[in-house]
Structure formats: C-alpha cells, structure tokens
Amino acid sequence: MAKNNSKRTWLFIGGGVVVIFLGLFIAKQQGWIGKVDPTVVEFGKVKRESIVEKVSASGKIQPEVEVKVSPDVSGEIVALSVAEGDSVVAGQVLLKIRPDNYVSLLARAEAQLNATKASMEQSKAALAQSEARLSKAKIDFDRNQRLHNDKVISDADFDQFQSAYMVAKQDLESAKANVKAATYNVKSSEAALKEATTNLTKTTIYAPQSGIISKLNVELGERVVGTSQMAGTEMLRIANLNNMEVRVNVNENDITRVSLGDTVIIDVDAFTSSERKFKGVVYEIASSANQSGTATSVTTDAVTEFEVKIRVLRDSYRDLIKGRLSYPLKPGMTASVEILTNRKDNILTVPLAAVTTREIGGEEVAKDAKKGSDAPAEPAKEETAQQAKKRKEKIKEVVFISEKGKAKMVEVKTGISDFDNIEIVSGLKEGQEIISGPYATVAKNLKEGELVKKKDAKAEEKK
Structure with a gap:
C-alpha cells in the first residue's frame, strides 16, 4: 500500500513539472514572460x-586688386594730400617726402x-x-735712319x-687710354646724375x-624708410573696390570637388540680420597647399588646406550701392560660402542619417584571427595586417529596413549628398520604407x- 502511495506521489510531481514547463513555454510564446522591449x-x-x-x-572679403605703396627713398613726409577712403586716379600726387638732401645730391652729381x-x-x-x-x-x-745707313x-x-x-709711340698709347678712362668717368658721372x-x-x-585709399598708415611729418632693393615702409594701399573677392581655405578632402566656374552662395556676416545672400563664382584655385598645412608644420592638428578665390558678382549687390562712391562690401569683412560643386535632379534619395557602415561577414574575420593565434611571431604580424585589410574590405554602407517588426540590414551604394539627403545608386527602390x-x-x-517599433510622436509630446 505504501509502495503505491509513493509511486502516485512521483507521478503527481512529474505531472506538475510537465505542466509548469508547458505553461512557461506557452507564456514565452505569447510574450507574457521574457519579453524584450523593441x-x-x-x-x-x-x-x-x-x-x-x-x-x-569661410574667409575674408578682399579687393581683387590691391596695391601696397612704399617709398624708394627715405625721409620726412612734408605733404599728404589724401585721406583714407578717398578716390584717386592713376598719376595723382599722393604725398611728398622732404627733398632737401636729394637736391644737394643732385647738385653734387652735376658738379662731378x-x-x-x-x-x-x-x-x-x-x-x-x-x-x-x-x-x-x-x-x-726716318731721316736719321737713312743717314745711319x-x-x-x-x-x-x-x-x-x-x-x-719709341717713347713717343708709348706716350700716344697712354694718351689714348687716358681719353678712354675719361670717357668712362663721364658715363659714370652721368649715371650718378x-x-x-x-x-x-x-x-x-x-x-x-x-582706386580707393583702402588703408593709410602714415601721417604728416612722419619719417619713412625706403630702398630700391627691398620693400620700405608701407605707407598706404590703393584698392579697386568695384571688384571684390572672397578668399577661403578649403580642406584637402573637399578641394578635389571644387572646379573653376562653380557657383557660390556667399553669406556676409555684416548682412546676416537682413538675411541677404550674395552670389559669386570660383575663378582661382591654389595649386599648392597653404604653408600651415605642409610637412614643416610642428603642430599635431595641422590641417592641409588650399586657398580658393571667389569673385563676388556685382549684380548680386547692385541695389545696395548708394551713390557713386558707396561700396557696401568692405575689405576684411567675414564671409561664409557654400560652393555648389554638383547637382542631380530626380534621383533616389534617403535621409543622410539613415545611411551608416557595418562590417559584413565579421565572424569569418574573427575565425581567421583565431586560426592565426598559434602562429609564430613574424608570420602573426603578417596575418594581422591581412586580417585588417580583410576587415576593411568587409566594411560596407548599409541602410536598415523593418521586416516583420525586425531590423534588416541592406547593403547600398551611395552617390552625392547635401546636408540633409544622400543619393542611393543601388540597393533600394522608390517608396521603400527605411x-x-x-x-x-x-x-x-x-x-x-x-x-x-515606430516612434509615437504623441507619446513623446506627452512625456
């Protein structure tokens, strides 16, 4: 009797265990337990x-042509006939340096x-x-030679x-040399004069x-230094403010996309409040990098950049010109530019944030690394380099789509992009949800x- 009771007890226990496991399995299937939040x-x-x-x-606005005027002679400025901002014509007198010393030198040269x-x-x-x-x-x-004979x-x-x-012949040659030397002395004196x-x-x-006197660095009575061999004191600058340009530095990663004749949208800080934009065109691209980006730079964060010159189209600000001598764009103004390098119409696009990179086939690379772990030291280095190369080759551009509530990775090929969207060359179809x-x-x-799961905008607003 006791034996039957023990057997019945074990049957009840076994049945209970089966029921529990069956209930857990059903709850798991129904998502009642162990549910992962999407x-x-x-x-x-x-x-x-x-x-x-x-x-x-970004860069600075400058005149296309700006001439720095320096003296060739030194002295005190005794007359200054222009002021900063004045309009001048070629050949107009700008200033005079005290001539007293040079008048004396001229008189001495004439006397010499x-x-x-x-x-x-x-x-x-x-x-x-x-x-x-x-x-x-x-x-x-000749007479005495005949007599001697x-x-x-x-x-x-x-x-x-x-x-x-013989002495008379030598005296004649000496006199000729003296005349030639005197001739050279005259030429030297003429050159000095x-x-x-x-x-x-x-x-x-x-x-x-x-042009316009864009900068005046000297005052009346000031002394300036000038030489013919090198630049002297910079006294003033004359600029043609009718033709302005923006000089910007473009990163080496972007310079290959910039071409001569590209259209440019220019935003000048001085006109930001009025939301005024100007138009320009790329007319010069530097052939070599700026000095700050060369190998001689000692800074670790040096960036290689190339100077690009953008001509500001006068038609884009003609309405701002008030009067003949009014120039709305001044040298040194800060400007930000957007160079339009390419345009494509009616192409497949997705938001830029939707495209990312993932390593495709990462498990195979991991297996290769594991196989090579017991190799000798030198071969291991070679295999590591090969593995890195293989890993790099397996990094692809992908987009995620939703398939039955789960994220699915789709490899894509991309093209050009702006700050919002990017071109999809292959991998997706029009209207597909990503x-x-x-x-x-x-x-x-x-x-x-x-x-x-899709983000609930109303729920987010409530939060």
Whole structure:
C-alpha cells in the first residue's frame, strides 16, 4: 500500500513539472514572460528628389586688386594730400617726402659730371700733343735712319732718335687710354646724375593705379624708410573696390570637388540680420597647399588646406550701392560660402542619417584571427595586417529596413549628398520604407534582427 502511495506521489510531481514547463513555454510564446522591449525608431521613405552637393568654407572679403605703396627713398613726409577712403586716379600726387638732401645730391652729381667732362677734354688735348710728338719723332727717326745707313752718323746718335720715337709711340698709347678712362668717368658721372635726378623725383609719390585709399598708415611729418632693393615702409594701399573677392581655405578632402566656374552662395556676416545672400563664382584655385598645412608644420592638428578665390558678382549687390562712391562690401569683412560643386535632379534619395557602415561577414574575420593565434611571431604580424585589410574590405554602407517588426540590414551604394539627403545608386527602390533615426541608434546601436517599433510622436509630446 505504501509502495503505491509513493509511486502516485512521483507521478503527481512529474505531472506538475510537465505542466509548469508547458505553461512557461506557452507564456514565452505569447510574450507574457521574457519579453524584450523593441527599439523605438523613426521611419522614412526612399523618394526622388534633387540634391545639390556643397562645400562649405569661410574667409575674408578682399579687393581683387590691391596695391601696397612704399617709398624708394627715405625721409620726412612734408605733404599728404589724401585721406583714407578717398578716390584717386592713376598719376595723382599722393604725398611728398622732404627733398632737401636729394637736391644737394643732385647738385653734387652735376658738379662731378662737369669735372669729369673737363678732365676728358684735357685728356683729348694731351692725346693731340702725343700724336704731334709722335709725328715729329717719326720724321726724325726716318731721316736719321737713312743717314745711319749711309754711315754719316754714329750708332749712338741713331739710338737716341730711335729711342725718342719709341717713347713717343708709348706716350700716344697712354694718351689714348687716358681719353678712354675719361670717357668712362663721364658715363659714370652721368649715371650718378641720372640716379640723383630719379631719387629727387621719387620724393613725390604718385598713384600707380586708380582706386580707393583702402588703408593709410602714415601721417604728416612722419619719417619713412625706403630702398630700391627691398620693400620700405608701407605707407598706404590703393584698392579697386568695384571688384571684390572672397578668399577661403578649403580642406584637402573637399578641394578635389571644387572646379573653376562653380557657383557660390556667399553669406556676409555684416548682412546676416537682413538675411541677404550674395552670389559669386570660383575663378582661382591654389595649386599648392597653404604653408600651415605642409610637412614643416610642428603642430599635431595641422590641417592641409588650399586657398580658393571667389569673385563676388556685382549684380548680386547692385541695389545696395548708394551713390557713386558707396561700396557696401568692405575689405576684411567675414564671409561664409557654400560652393555648389554638383547637382542631380530626380534621383533616389534617403535621409543622410539613415545611411551608416557595418562590417559584413565579421565572424569569418574573427575565425581567421583565431586560426592565426598559434602562429609564430613574424608570420602573426603578417596575418594581422591581412586580417585588417580583410576587415576593411568587409566594411560596407548599409541602410536598415523593418521586416516583420525586425531590423534588416541592406547593403547600398551611395552617390552625392547635401546636408540633409544622400543619393542611393543601388540597393533600394522608390517608396521603400527605411529606418531613418535616431542618428545614434542607426549609426551605432541597431543590429540585424533587432525588434523595432515606430516612434509615437504623441507619446513623446506627452512625456
């Protein structure tokens, strides 16, 4: 009897265990227990739109042509006939430097020239005398040579006439050399006189071109330094403010997309409050990087950049010009630009945040790494490099879609992009629904097969 009771007890226990496991299985299937909360995401659709690719940069507004005026002579400014902002024409007198010293130098050069000319005349007279002496010595020599041949005079007498003739010839050559030296001295004095005259004229500074005095660095009575070999004191700048440009630095990653003739939208800080935009065009791209981005830079965060010059189209601000001498764009103004490098119309696009990168086939790479763990030291390094290369090749651009409430990864090929959308070349179809956000979820956290649900905007507003 006791044996039957024990057996019945074990049957009850076994049945209870089966019922419990069956209940757990049903609860699991129904999601009553062990339920994983789905990731809240935002959805978007693949649609056809136009994309304008842009390169953004910032810089300063400058005149296309700006001339720095420096003196060639040193001295005190005794006359200043212009002020900053004045309009000048080519050849107009700008200022004068005290000429006293240069007048004295000119007088000294003139006196030196006259002295060398007088010396040359003396040399010419000496030459004429030498020619006359040589002529007489030649006649005496020829006469006495015949007498010597006829044994009329002695050898000693003949030697005297021969020696006098040779000396007269040498005196003539010396006189010719003195005349040539005097001629060179005259030319040197003439050059010195010309230099003194030029230096005197350089005490008056003329405008090299027409334009506006954009910067005036000197005052009346101030002393300036000037030389012909190097730049002296920068006294002022003359700029043509009718033709303005924006000089910006573009990162090396973007410079290959910028081309001559690209349209540019210019936002000048001074006109930000009025939301006024200006138009421009790229007309010059530097062939070499800025000095700050070269290998000689000692900073670790040096960025390689190239200077791009953008001509501001005058038609885009013609209505702001008030009067003949009004220039709304001033040198040194800060400006931000958007260079329109490419445009495509009616193409498949998705929000930029929807596209991310994932490693496709990461398990195979992990297996390869595990196989190579027992290899010798040197081969292991080679395999590690190969594994890194293989890993890099397996990183692909992907977009997540929702399939039966689960995230599915779809590999795509992308094209151009702006700050909002990106072109889809292959991998998706028009109208297809994709997961477009939040950015952190799509870029880092979302995984293949993960449960997802659409974000409830009303619930978020309540929160």
